[in-house]
Amino acid sequence: MKEEAVEEEEEDGQQEDRVEPSLDIDEEDQMTLTQYLASKGTPVTHSSVCTQAIRRSPRATRRKTLELAMVRDNFEVPSSAVERAQEIRANLDVQYPSFVKIMLHSHVTKGIPTAFCRMYLPDRDALFILEDEEGKEYEAKYIASRTGLSGGWRRFAVEHNLLEGDAVVYHLVETYKFKVLIVRGTNQSEVDGAIGLLELDRNLRDTKSGEVTKEKGKRREKTRKRKVYLEEEEECERSTSFVDFADFSIIVSGINLDYHIPESVRLKYYELCRAQKSYLHGGLLETLSSASAADIICDTVKVADAIKSSNIYTPQSDFTICDKTLSGFEFLGIELGFLRARITKLAGLAEQLGDTPRVKRYQQAKLQINLAEEEVKTLEARLQEAQQVKMRCTSDIKLLKKYLNRDEIMFLEEAKAPW
Structure with a gap:
């Protein structure tokens, strides 16, 4: 019995020493949900929501495919973080595509769902703008072959102190621009601040029947007050929120x-x-x-x-x-x-x-001055021409006067000659 117990302890120790190989985010993005759950040791049943989503995926729309990808990426994250992130995403303008990404260790510096990249992002490398809740913009290079962000994304993650377990909502508001909303894994106030920055017309959206509680009403009032405060602060930060x-x-x-x-x-x-x-x-x-x-x-x-x-x-x-x-x-x-x-x-x-009369008089006076200046220019040109004629005639007179003086002397000599 003791030998069997020792053997069982050795087998347990060997199982504990085994380390499951970690999958790169790019490999995870290429896996089906069934393969992903199997790699995590999670039992897969045909009654699960995820399996139902897999059976529907070939016929689903692009949005359903993206929802499936997000279910896979966010599977092991606490439900509270997912629910709060989805609450923000539900209030975004559906005209522009969006997705929720839960920050795993490999996602803190990179990672965009492959399905989203194929549907909405360019198939070549490009420069994207990341705009946070305060309107500050960051440049990040999108690497199409890796379906992720490089360089600028790390700076964004560091400055915003992104941690494993945080949820990030990406809203593609322009072709090359993401509005990025951050939901902290354990801080409900982050959701309030993010929702407060969304300019939404809540009257156009149908309220879910029977689920509007007093707690939500208080949270919306808190959000409204914070939104007003942030709008007052926005103008002060305007001059310092753009790149050099x-x-x-x-x-x-x-x-x-x-x-x-x-x-x-x-x-x-x-x-x-x-x-x-x-x-x-x-x-x-x-x-x-x-x-x-x-x-x-x-x-x-x-x-x-x-x-x-x-x-x-x-x-x-x-x-x-x-x-x-x-x-x-x-x-x-x-x-x-x-x-x-x-x-x-x-x-x-x-x-x-x-x-006004003053402007009209000013314009008339300016017109007369222009006419007078043109006339002065004309007279100056005529004067210059007359001066050139005078100089030419004076030169001719000097030359001819020499010959005239000589002829005059000859004449006088003949006139005064002795009889």
Whole structure:
């Protein structure tokens, strides 16, 4: 009996010493849910929700496929974190795709669900913008072959102190821009803050029947107060939430246009982007060539310079031409609404202030001065011509006078000769 007990203890020790090989996140993303659960030692039954999702996946829509991927990725995370993250995601605008990622050890520095990448992200490397709850933007490079973020994502994770067990909601609000909302694994207030930053019209959404409790009402009131506070703080942080010029690159459809645009133009365009805390070119059509995209940015800077140099006497036709130019660029995807708004305001002011009696008298006086200056230029030209004639005639007189003096002396000698 003692020998059998010793053998059982040795077998138990050997089982405890065995270390299950950890799977890389890329390998996990390629596994089916059944394989994933089996690798974790979780029994799989046909009655489980996950197995039902697997049986439906071939016929499911793209959103159902993405839901399945998120179920797999978030399977072993505490339900409270998942529920709070899903609560945020449920309130996002469904027009833009989103997903929830629970931070495992291998996800803290990388990792996007493969299904989401295949559905919504480009099939080549590109530069993405990550915007946090406070509106601060970070650049991160998307590696298509690894279906993950590199470089900039690590900086984002470190600055936001992402830990294993935290939930991150990614909202693809633009083609190359994620709105990132963080839910801490053990802090309910993080959810309140994240929900408070979502600009939603809750009246358009159907409330789940019978599940609106007093606790949710208190939480929404707390969220509303925090949202007002954050809106007051946003303007103070506006000037410090954009990247420096040294880190600023103009990326369109994954192609760097810095070498196609002069340095002086890039600097002016950077000032426009920083003023709006946005990459204005982020929505440009992917079908545009690099040369066309660079021309659009250069012409945008030219129009901005023209706006800055305009005055009260600028013709309305000039404002109209600038506005039509920017309108055409907006049709191609660049964000120039703030410039068009400035043109509209300046055109109205010029039309209003340029119709006063003082302005009319000023314009008439300026016109008369211009006419007088033109006449002075004409008279000066005629005077210069007359002076040239005078100089030419004076030179001729001096030359001819020598011959005349000689002839006159000869005549006088003949006249005074003795009889």
